[in-house]
Amino acid sequence: MAGLTLRNVGKRYGALSVIQGLNLDIRDGEFLVLVGPSGCGKSTLLRMIAGLEDITDGTIAIGPKIVNDLPASKRELSMVFQSYALYPHMTVAKNLAFGLQNFKMPKAEVERRVAEAARILQIEKLMERKPRQLSGGQKQRVAIGRAIVREPQLFLFDEPLSNLDAELRVQMRAELASLYTRLGTTMIYVTHDQVEAMTMASRIVVLRGGHIEQVGTPQELYERPQNLFVAGFIGSPK
Numbered sequence: 016m017a018g019l020t021l022r023n024v025g026k027r028y029g030a031l032s033v034i035q036g037l038n039l040d041i042r043d044g045e046f047l048v049l050v051g052p053s054g055c056g057k058s059t060l061l062r063m064i065a066g067l068e069d070i071t072d073g074t075i076a077i078g079p080k081i082v083n084d085l086p087a088s089k090r091e092l093s094m095v096f097q098s099y100a101l102y103p104h105m106t107v108a109k110n111l112a113f114g115l116q117n118f119k120m121p122k123a124e125v126e127r128r129v130a131e132a133a134r135i136l137q138i139e140k141l142m143e144r145k146p147r148q149l150s151g152g153q154k155q156r157v158a159i160g161r162a163i164v165r166e167p168q169l170f171l172f173d174e175p176l177s178n179l180d181a182e183l184r185v186q187m188r189a190e191l192a193s194l195y196t197r198l199g200t201t202m203i204y205v206t207h208d209q210v211e212a213m214t215m216a217s218r219i220v221v222l223r224g225g226h227i228e229q230v231g232t233p234q235e236l237y238e239r240p241q242n243l244f245v246a247g248f249i250g251s252p253k
């Protein structure tokens with residue numbers, strides 16, 4: 016497990032500033048939910064933490080280590096995307112194992128991790144199927160499984176359930192909550208679903224136009240939103 020420290024983090028694409036002066040301490044083992052309108056920089060922030068995007072200003076530290084110059088493959092984290100990004104020509108088992116390929120891990124260890132992830136996500140019976148033979152929920156389970164096999168210190172989720180229908184979303188939400196309870200790993204979770212934010216978060220960060228509008232527990236944000244923008248986002252009565 017690892018906490019995360021963002022100090023004056025900024026991101027520009029050419030002349031366009033999408034994140035400015037972001038400061039945030041994410042505690043070890045925290046379930047931090049990021050919310051904010053479309054285009055406010057949520058995905059960009061996750062991608063910078065993951066190392067998929069350069070940081071223009073400031074520093075990001077995972078645990079005690081500043082990772083600005085550390086390539087994505089060396090960061091001990093896993094990211095789950097909204098689109099499942101499974102390899103269509105590979106079986107579920109191969110999709111799960113694929114992310115471990117670069118780690119020169121003994122075959123038995125790869126098999127142990129794949130079996131463990133399959134058990135946790137209850138996809139053992141699907142291991143020989145190809146992605147096209149899976150439902151949306153099953154695909155997303157495989158995508159989460161692929162994140163789990165790396166046994167990361169930190170999980171990043173970018174709207175992982177937004178492609179699922181409402182019923183399945185409720186079910187997957189409960190599964191993610193129990194996964195979190197079980198692993199106790201630090202999680203940063205982007206969603207635009209208020210219920211998801213309110214029920215899953217230890218703290219919520221409300222982003223707007225690349226800066227933090229408010230940070231607090233779901234209860235704090237609900238009861239004491241700093242302004243109408245936060246109130247509107249959290250669904251509180253202010």
Ligand code: ADP
Nearest residue numbers: 028031033051052053054055056057058059060
């Ligand atoms: P969110 O995930 O909150 O919807 P994003 O992080 O995807 O927002 O995008 C934040 C802003 O950065 C948007 O204005 C988007 O158009 C812009 N942006 C994202 N990626 C790029 C890129 N590669 N080049 C230029 N602008 C980008």
Ligand code: MG
Nearest residue numbers: 057058059173
């Ligand atoms: Mg996004």
